[in-house]
Amino acid sequence: MSDSYLLAVFIGGTVIITMFAAMMTIFLIVQKHRQNRTRMERQQTDFATKSSMMSSRIELQEQALEFVAQEIHDNLGQVLSFSCLQLADIRNSVPESDLRGRLSNNLDVTRKAVRELRMLSHNLSGRLVEQRPLNEVVESELERIRSFCPMECKLTVTGADIELPPETRLLIFRIVQEALQNVVKHSEAKSVAIRMNYGHRLFTLKLSDDGKGINNTENEANRSLGMTNMRQRARLMKGDLLVSSNEGRGTLITLNIPSR
Amino acid sequence: MDFNVAFLLYESLLFFTAAIAIFRWKLQSESDKWITILLSLTVLQEGVAGLLRTFSISNLYTYHFYTPIEVFFIINYFARATRINHASRFGLFFGSIAVILSILNTVFIQKLSQFNSYYLLLEGIIIICFSLFSFYKLLIREDITPKNMAVFWITCCFLFYWCLTFVSLGMYAPVIAAKGVLSIIINSSLYYSNMLFYIAIAIVFLRYKKLVPSGE
Numbered sequence: 001m002s003d004s005y006l007l008a009v010f011i012g013g014t015v016i017i018t019m020f021a022a023m024m025t026i027f028l029i030v031q032k033h034r035q036n037r038t039r040m041e042r043q044q045t046d047f048a049t050k051s052s053m054m055s056s057r058i059e060l061q062e063q064a065l066e067f068v069a070q071e072i073h074d075n076l077g078q079v080l081s082f083s084c085l086q087l088a089d090i091r092n093s094v095p096e097s098d099l100r101g102r103l104s105n106n107l108d109v110t111r112k113a114v115r116e117l118r119m120l121s122h123n124l125s126g127r128l129v130e131q132r133p134l135n136e137v138v139e140s141e142l143e144r145i146r147s148f149c150p151m152e153c154k155l156t157v158t159g160a161d162i163e164l165p166p167e168t169r170l171l172i173f174r175i176v177q178e179a180l181q182n183v184v185k186h187s188e189a190k191s192v193a194i195r196m197n198y199g200h201r202l203f204t205l206k207l208s209d210d211g212k213g214i215n216n217t218e219n220e221a222n223r224s225l226g227m228t229n230m231r232q233r234a235r236l237m238k239g240d241l242l243v244s245s246n247e248g249r250g251t252l253i254t255l256n257i258p259s260r
Numbered sequence: 261m262d263f264n265v266a267f268l269l270y271e272s273l274l275f276f277t278a279a280i281a282i283f284r285w286k287l288q289s290e291s292d293k294w295i296t297i298l299l300s301l302t303v304l305q306e307g308v309a310g311l312l313r314t315f316s317i318s319n320l321y322t323y324h325f326y327t328p329i330e331v332f333f334i335i336n337y338f339a340r341a342t343r344i345n346h347a348s349r350f351g352l353f354f355g356s357i358a359v360i361l362s363i364l365n366t367v368f369i370q371k372l373s374q375f376n377s378y379y380l381l382l383e384g385i386i387i388i389c390f391s392l393f394s395f396y397k398l399l400i401r402e403d404i405t406p407k408n409m410a411v412f413w414i415t416c417c418f419l420f421y422w423c424l425t426f427v428s429l430g431m432y433a434p435v436i437a438a439k440g441v442l443s444i445i446i447n448s449s450l451y452y453s454n455m456l457f458y459i460a461i462a463i464v465f466l467r468y469k470k471l472v473p474s475g476e
Contacts, residue, residue, distance in 0.1 A: 003440050006431065010446065013427035021388075021423040025416055028395045032406050039402065 054232045062126045062170075069125035072117050080114045112147075119144045129173050130166035137173050138194060141180060145192075149184055152191035159198035162259050171233045172205060172255070175241070178226045179207045179253050187211025187251065198259065205255040214245040266451050271306055273455055277462040278303045284465050289473035291340035292410060298333040299461070301326070321372040328362035331355065331383050334418070338390040341411040341474035342397040358386065370433075377432035384422045384429060391419035404472075411474035413464045421457040425450055 087110060091103040119140060122128050129137050135157050142153040164172070176194065183192050189211030197204045227243065230253075234241040239257030278299040281288075285296060305326040312319035335358060336351035344350050365379040366372060394415040398406055406412040428446045436443045464471070 003442050006435060006442050007445065010427055010431055010435075010442065013430075014424060014449075017423040017426050018420065021391075021419045024392060024395060024419070028399055028412075029406060031399060032404070035399075035402075036405065 051236060054236055058233065058236065065124045066126055069121040072121040072124070077114060077117050077121065080110060080117065084110050084114060116144065116147055123177070126170050129170050134164060134169045134172060135196070138176055138196070141173070141177060142194070145180060145184060151184070151189060154191070154193045156193070156195045158195070160200055162198045162200070162203070164203060164259070168237055168257070171237055172257070175230045175233050175255060176205070176207065178230050182226055183209045183211065189250065201259055203257050203259050206252060208250060208252045210250045213247045213249050213251055214243070215247050267310065270451055270455055271310060273458045273462070274299070274306055275303055277458040277465070280462050280465040284468045287468055287473070289475045291337050291475040292473055294333050294337040294340065295414065298330060301329060301333075318373060320375050324362070324366045324372055324376050327376055327379055327383060328359040331358040331362070331386060334387055335390065337474070338394060341414070342394050343475055375432065375436070377429050380429045381426070384426045387418050387422045388426070391415045391422070408472055409474070410464060410468065410471040413471070414461070414474060417457055417460040417464065421453055424453040
C-alpha cells in the first residue's frame, strides 16, 4: 500500500471518527437543552395552576373574613353599642353610690370591647385593609395586640415612598397577622419588632421576636398550616418567605417581594 | 517542531495539568480523584520513559506496565462518575479484566520490546464505549445542565482524544515499521492529540470550582 493511500485512510478515518464524537456531543447538548426547556415549561404550567388554585383559596378566605368582619361590625358591634347606651342611661339615672361606680366600670369595659371589635372588624375586612396604607394597618394590628397582650410591639419603616398595589398590601398584612398570631400563641415572647423596608427593587419585611424559638425550623415551619399559608401568599406575590430560629433565641421571619 | 522541544512541551503540559488537578484535590469528588491520581502516575511514567530515552534505553516496556493501570483507573472513574450500581465492584471487576487482557497481549502478541498499539486500540474502544455510556447517563438524568458538569467535560476530553488517536493507533504497527513519512505524521498527530487532551483537562480542573464534581 502506498503512503498516499495510507495517509488518506489515516486522515479520512480520523475525521470520520472525530465527527462521530462531535455529533454525539452536539446531540447530547441539543437534546438536554430541549429536555430542560420542556421541563421548565411544565414547571411553569404547574406553577400557574397552583397559583390559580392558591388565589381561589385565598379569595375564599378573604370572602369568609369579610363576612365575619361585616357581622362583627353590623351585629355584635351594634348590640354592644346599644348596651353601652343603656348602661350609660342606667348609670345616669341612679344616685351617686357604689352601684354607680360599678356601672361606670362596666360601661368602660363594654366601650373597650366595642373599640376592639371595631378594630378587629376593620383588620379582618380585606376591603378596608386595601383602602388604608400598609404602615397604618400594621400599626393598628400592633395596637390591637397591645390591648390584650402585655408584649412590647414596635414597627419601623424605612426606605423609599413606594406605593404597593392594594392586593399586595392585603397579602402582606395577612402574613403579618398570621405571624403575629403565632408569636402571641406560641412564642412566649416579651417583645416583637417589625421592620419594613421599601427598596426600589425589593420590599422587605422582617418580623422578629425574643421568644422561645422553634426547635427545628424547617420541619416545624413546614408542618404548620399557618406557615404554609404565609408561604403561599408570599409565592403569589412572586416573593419568598424565610424563617430562621434557634431554640431559646427567638424567631425571625423575612419576607422579600419585588417592589414593582 | 523539533522532537525534543515537542517532548519537553508535552511533559510540561502534563506536569502542569497534574499540578492543577492536585491543587484541586480537596474539592474533588471520589471519581475525579481517580483522574488526579492517574495524571500523577502519567507524570511518573512519562518521566521514567523520558529518562530511559535520554540514556538511549528502550522505554517501550514502560507502556506495557502503565497502559493497563491507565485503563483500570479510567474504568473506575467512569464507574463512579456515571453512578453505576456497585461502582467499586464493577470498576474492580472490569478493570481487572482489562489488566489481564494487557498481560495476554504482552505475553502472546506484542512483546515487551514492541509498542503495545493493539492494546491501546482496545483501550480506545473501551473508553469510547464508556464515554458514550456516560453521555447516555447524562441524557437520562433530570435537572442537570451538561455544561455545568465536570463529568461531561472530562468525558468529552476522553471521547475526542480517543477518536483523534484511534486511527493512528490502528495504523501504528504497520506504518511505524515502514518508517516512512507517514510514521512522522502519525507520531506528530499523537503528540498533538496528547497536548490538546492535557490542555483540555487542565481547563476542566481550572474551572473546577464552577462545575458540579463527577458522580454528584
